[in-house]
Amino acid sequence: MLNKNITTLGVAAAILLSAQSGIAQANETPINGTVQSRCIIQTDTAGTFGNPNAYTLTTASADGGENAVIRIDVTLANSYYAEITAPSEFSSSPTLPDQVTWTGDTEVKTVSDSTTMGAYESGKVELGMMDRYDLTATGSTWFKTSSVATMGGNKAFPGGNYTALVQADCIAK
Amino acid sequence: MTKMKYIIAALVLAISSVAYSHEMVPTYPELTISHIDGLQKTTVTIFNKRAEVEYYEIGVFTEEWEPIPFVSNYKIYKIPYLSTVSVEIYVRKEDKDRTTYICSMSKLRKKQVTRTAIKSRICSLVKQKRL
Numbered sequence: 001m002l003n004k005n006i007t008t009l010g011v012a013a014a015i016l017l018s019a020q021s022g023i024a025q026a027n028e029t030p031i032n033g034t035v036q037s038r039c040i041i042q043t044d045t046a047g048t049f050g051n052p053n054a055y056t057l058t059t060a061s062a063d064g065g066e067n068a069v070i071r072i073d074v075t076l077a078n079s080y081y082a083e084i085t086a087p088s089e090f091s092s093s094p095t096l097p098d099q100v101t102w103t104g105d106t107e108v109k110t111v112s113d114s115t116t117m118g119a120y121e122s123g124k125v126e127l128g129m130m131d132r133y134d135l136t137a138t139g140s141t142w143f144k145t146s147s148v149a150t151m152g153g154n155k156a157f158p159g160g161n162y163t164a165l166v167q168a169d170c171i172a173k
Numbered sequence: 174m175t176k177m178k179y180i181i182a183a184l185v186l187a188i189s190s191v192a193y194s195h196e197m198v199p200t201y202p203e204l205t206i207s208h209i210d211g212l213q214k215t216t217v218t219i220f221n222k223r224a225e226v227e228y229y230e231i232g233v234f235t236e237e238w239e240p241i242p243f244v245s246n247y248k249i250y251k252i253p254y255l256s257t258v259s260v261e262i263y264v265r266k267e268d269k270d271r272t273t274y275i276c277s278m279s280k281l282r283k284k285q286v287t288r289t290a291i292k293s294r295i296c297s298l299v300k301q302k303r304l
Contacts, residue, residue, distance in 0.1 A: 041293040042194040043223060070291055079200055091290070092283055165281070165292045171274065172200045172298035 037076030087164035094160035
């Protein structure tokens with residue numbers, strides 16, 4: 001009889017506990033967040049240099065390289081400039097035997113909305129290796145940057161690792 | 174078999190759409206009076222979604238991109254991947270009218286970069302300078 005009562009009490013306690021935990025689980029926990037306008041710079045493809053001959057490093061795909069691709073997302077129209085600067089020096093390299101001549105260019109590869117962003121490429125301002133785009137619409141823009149480094153006097157690039165930096169700026173206006 | 178094709182296609186899409194990003198808000202921070210006499214204060218928040226980048230440098234500039242002296246806990250912040258850091262920036266009251274841009278720039282470690290790399294910089298415009 002005593003055992004039966006204990007069992008009954010145990011079952012009742014278990015039901016109460018599970019009911020309480022059920023109530024706890026039903027509580028609403030707020031998840032707070034704030035939406036703010038912003039610019040997001042995404043590194044889509046870092047890019048690679050190909051080495052078609054001894055004195056040239058290039059990102060051209062025909063020469064075994066790969067262009068750098070940067071995606072910039074803006075959530076507020078007419079609020080940002082994008083400035084993409086192709087490299088004009090190596091950030092790390094072996095000791096070089098001569099001066100290196102750099103050429104490079106940036107162009108719009110794709111846009112998320114061709115109606116509102118279609119004029120980005122024709123409207124860009126080029127200042128040396130830097131191309132400035134006025135981001136007049138919300139959405140995503142993919143920029144493609146090519147780079148060619150040529151060693152002076154047709155001398156060969158010494159063996160080793162070479163790194164050059166593409167700079168992507170998003171500047172509020 | 175068709176199901177498997179869909180799964181593979183979804184995986185390929187998911188992998189190919191992975192991108193690494195750098196974000197900073199607000200777009201237009203406002204310099205306000207701080208608790209320290211003679212200093213103006215603002216706060217920016219940086220989100221690091223670039224797996225290959227751990228450090229970001231803060232800079233404050235004039236309209237002509239001349240650096241302006243400022244105080245924050247660090248000049249270079251360690252922001253682990255998928256982390257957010259809020260940075261309090263203090264400028265002198267006499268520099269308030271010259272302060273135009275507040276920027277965060279990715280810092281790449283030599284050992285982490287491959288043959289080419291992308292340096293990202295986001296600059297907010299101080300609200301008082303907005304036309």
